[in-house]
Amino acid sequence: MTSTSTAPPPSRLADDRFFVPIRPAALRVAAVTAVAFVLGGATSFGQAFLPAELASLANSASGWTMPTAVLVFLSARRRPEAALTGALAFVALTVGYAVVSGWRGFPFDPVVWGVIGIVTGPVVGVAAHALRRRPMEAAVGAGVLAGILIGEGAYGLVVVAETTSPVYWWAVIVLGAVLVVAMAVRLRSAVPVALMGFTTAVVAGGFILAFLALPLVFAAL
Template sequence: MTTPAPPLTALAAPRRGRGPDRRRGVLRGVLAPALLAAGVGTALGVLTSYAQGWLPEQVAPLANSSTSWCVVAALLALTARSAPAGALAATAALLSLNAGYGLGSELRGYVYGSQGLAFWSLAAVVAGPPVGAAVHWVRQRRRLLGPPAAGVLAGVVAGEGAYGVLVLADVTPYGPYHGVQLALGVVGLAWACVRLRRPAGVAVAVAVAVAVAVAFVVVYGDPQLFSQVVG
């Protein structure tokens, strides 16, 4: 008995997932979220500058706090399909938020100094990748990467809140805002620890969160360190 020949369509059909089509798919999966993040980040950055004059005094820091920008970057990173693409998208979002804020300030007649632009651009490059990757690792419940990722996100929120409570409470009217911010960071960390369950994972998440929060307070509170970082 002879074996029937395969249909001509099977012989002519190209292999999926190889060649130029696959490369284009990969580029779209990486570049498209980054371009979206850059566009949205620029628009929100401009809006951030204007919002400083619109919001009530008690919640004015919401317009341009690090937590707000990191939340925006994290949400935009979720439009990516993978942790590396999310890291790129979050970095693009933070850089664009900073650039948009500078543009908005100039449009309002204020000068956004080169020192601030350089510092926050450097901060975007440093913080963007872990924030963007972290949201994917936490969502995917990675046993190895999930705990430090949860610690990074909670540490950013709690760190800025702690700086506000410890340093700014006596000189600004933003005390309640920063107190709530600190509480949200602690609650977020507690929620992550409940989901992690494993004692080792909980210990790593707490240690990373504390380290990030302390670094936040130190960098924010030391003008000389600020000057050294931005050169």
């Protein structure tokens, strides 16, 4: 009796575990990029309509990091997809902001922030995707995202406190702390929790230093 099984050989099954079909992945990336473009445009409007206490949401790195991380967390299936989605989302946010700002009569050159998005977007994307992974990866991912939030919150309170409301900066610090606590409850292991705390501190400090250096970067361009 001849077998009619059409199951792929074991080697094929092993390979398939590491790849996502091109079309679904491309559709997910395209959808997230489109949503990010719309959110970037909404950011421009937000600068005019948000209350003073929350106005910094429309003019902050965390204001774009949070939706990007959420979109990647919900959509990406593999690290390469998460990295690509993060980069494209950040660039789309910048371009969307530039398009709507120009339409409103406030021209904005997206080149510098687009480059920043290409560099930092993959980091945010992979960090968001890592929240779904094993404890050590999840710890690092949570530390990166929490570090960005806490770092920018501290930067806002210390460096731009005279021109912005402290409400938003405290809010992102609290949100970063909540992420750390929530992940610590999930991990329930000393080593990953310690790694998460270390990563949070390093990223927060690096964020502050990077933003302090940005004026020099803009001046050189």
